[in-house]
Amino acid sequence: MAAVRRFRRLRRRQLPRPRVFYERDDPLNRLEDDELFERFRFRRGSILFIEEQVRESIKSPTRRSCAILPMVQVLICLRFLATGAFQLLVADTLRVSRPTTFRCIRRVCSAIIRNLIHLIKFPVGEDAKRVMEGFRKIAGFPKVLGCVDGTQIKIATPNKNENDFVNRKGVHALNVQMICDPKFRITSLCANWPGSVHDSRIWRQCELNNQFQNGIHNGLLLGDSGYPCLTYLMTPFLNPTNRHEENFNTSLCRTRVLIEQTFGILKRRFALLHYGIRSSPQQAVIYITACVILHNLGIGRGDVLVTDVDFLDLDYDGSDEAVASYNRIITLDGVKKRNEIATKFFS
Template sequence: MELALLVAFPRKRKMFLERPNHFTKWRDEQFFNRFRLSKNTVYFILDHIKERLASPTNRNNAVTPEQKLLITLRYYATGSFLTVCGDFVGVHKSTASQIIRLVSHELALLRPTFINFPSTSTEIDAIRQKFYNVAKFPKCVGAIDCTHVRIISPGGLDAEIYRNRKGYFSINVQTICDADLRIQNIVATFPGSNHDSTIFNYSSIRGKFERGEMKDSILVGDSGYALKTFLMTPFLNPTGDGQNTFNEAQIRTRNAIERSYGVWKKRFPVLAVGINLKLESVESIIVATAVLHNIACYFGEQTPRVTHELEQVIDLSTFSTRGTVDNVNEDGTLQRNKLVRYFESL
């Protein structure tokens, strides 16, 4: 009887809407505006993670690795699950969320390949020279600062430590960049209430300098950091031409880090509008976008255009969280005074 019914009334085959091929659907400029990277760069990235994104089966209209990467890039470009699901037919919000977490994790694993602090003499000398070309500031291998990435409330007893001084929940992200705006080092684990100087004090990069691994190289940072032999900050109340010249050169050199934040967040606006996933996914998303930013710099990608409203959101998300910093450091003062005399001699 059951067999007869099956023959008489065969089960309907499940119909799936065909998802568009975004690589062929959009012209190059349209593709770039939607996904913030060129097609060639996306193919390059895909080559590094494709095998780990493949579904075990192609049944039930499985999402392909290409689609998974583009879904994630579209989320980074908008911060909106609704937009992502509208662009990718048949992808539910919960599926999109799972895909974004997976792809972000795989991209973040590329960190050792694409985010590196200079270690060889050749690398160090090349970075020093590019910084020197900006304002004749010598021995500089990086500009350091922090920027806030908005998140949703993590909930629980510790939620308030993520609330920054602007009143919203965030991760205070420390980065060091080179003169080409590439991110050389990133720390993306500290809640938004932490001061910039606190994050630096706990970072491994501080130990690298204190152990003398960078020899006589220095970083440049704002007055939210303590003056050290390897971290030059500006004079708060400069007197005389030498100190003023030092400050001018230090600020022009340090400007690279501020510009890098602008480019990074314009390329991936989710960093400014907010990551609306659970806290355990936030670090991998931040690091993943840093990896992609460096790849974009490597390929000479242009900075995407953003609306005036988004520009304002980006500006509001870039501010320092400064604690009380003891800037009286004898060795650091001696080092800075040497640089003042150097600038006086130019």
Template sequence: MAGIVHRYRRRYHQRVHAECPKPLEQYTSEELYARFHFGRDDIKYIADLVRPTLQHQTQRSHALSVEEQCFITLHFYACGTFYQVIGDNMGVRKSTVSNVVKAMSVALGSLIKQFVSFPKDDQTAQTKHKFFQMGNMPSTIGAIDCTHVHIQAPCEREWEYVNRKGRHSINIKLVGNADLILTNCVVKWPGSVHDALILRESALYRELQSHRPNGIVLGDSAYPLLPWLMTPFSVANTPEQERFNSSYCKTRCAIERLNGVLNRWFACLNYLRVQPKVACNIFLACIVLHSMATRRHVPLDDNFDGPEPDVEPEQPSMFLPNEGHTGLAIRDAIVRNYF
């Protein structure tokens, strides 16, 4: 018996791969729109945009196609539920959903300059005309606001992300036009950072300060009064100032409507259970998708109930005093000439 050698053969279990659903084949256009907020041609267009980045270089038989990655990510953006739920619906694991959403968000976010740009000289006339049609505010080329995207408590520098309401968030600067299209954004600052500081440190501020635009941008009371940035009168003492404030509110509501569209269209933005860097990439991706949707005339939810009375309580002293004096003179001139 001592000379008998026992040999054991390892038994390999064949891996079973779940079949990933093929929404383009199994859903109608209405069902695609309901689940992913985009139609068949739009999804194909999105897949072609990110294909150079996401196309697998390997020949693995069970690698997800670019189209499948698009469906997983768009489903998450649209409903904002847990990765596990998305995975169960799409026939993949939770970890796969996480990896796909991260990769897809980076790929889409890298296209931001292609889809978001401030109006050039040859575009300002049309921009001004559309803003004027909204509320009779002259020479308006943009409306600015900041919005907070709530996130889970980050692992590092957690206190920096606590906003004035005591929640963890990313504070994001948005500039839009009358057609609810984003023309500028800054997506990187923790929730504790003031709106005015985000503007002061932005490339847009440096550009508009050094090359004064032929027009004005409308901001709320969280922002300073600058030669190219108009804010409302805190107290309207004359009928002309009252008319200015009324026109200001009707015109600037475009950016508040735009922010509302983003949050309703991409439900994931209501609360992101991810770390700050991933949250920023997801928001950038949603901005790109929104801009793409407006260009392709995808119907967006634009139900607006009115502006939210939520502005930063006090403005830090971070701008030069003479900037405010010049802005005051320009605002008075607008009131005198137009209202």
């Protein structure tokens, strides 16, 4: 019986398969703006803008073999990122083959990173002043340039170093560090660390930490107790002993919650990040980076979920909560700076 199945399998490979060219759908002309947003997480104007930015990088030099138009490639990619569906389902929806869908998604994501990476930028100069003022209006915390935290994004089981990617919940994931501003824009991204790596180690190794150490940025970041207390990175008092330390913790927590809300908004918009990425870690990093760039683009163009305000207090899956065993790495300078801020601004 096995020999018969093997013969049939070889026979199918030898027989020529007819090429079928489907009549492709045109959602831009068929759907209204709100319907487009439900399916692709962007409205018509933003989709046209994205296509314009990546067109030269993804278009075919000829129309030979019914080459996929850049707009169709962009729609395939956005549909995949927005739903997190199997690529075969995305292929059937837009009437292309599964291999074509796979190539389009990779090609468009790479083009988005190549052409729009400037949308992820840490504030400096006048932008830094506006960010500080925006954070100050939330809960009165001074000189804040961003809120930092890590979120776990599930991935498929890797072929190499599998144990490194198992997080504390026992699933394979990437630990993705992000920093946000008061408008939920992501200003820094570090997405290539395995899920077992602690937040504080990612921060120690990232380039932004070196920039703060070298005095390039004049401001503060806010983190949870999983981060070390440094002169430029404020964490809460673990055991507040007086009123101004309690006020300090309250203000810090009310401000720092923006990064957790940013994770909720990002994963709500791009379901791929919520349900998990069925690909290798290297490819998952590309998808995550593309989603963050598109998230910032949507905020910059005012193309956001109508119900964003409704889930700013989103109680998401808990993967972003602070670790139970607090990181007690502190420095004398960091403690002194924290005490000065608590006494001067919250007494």
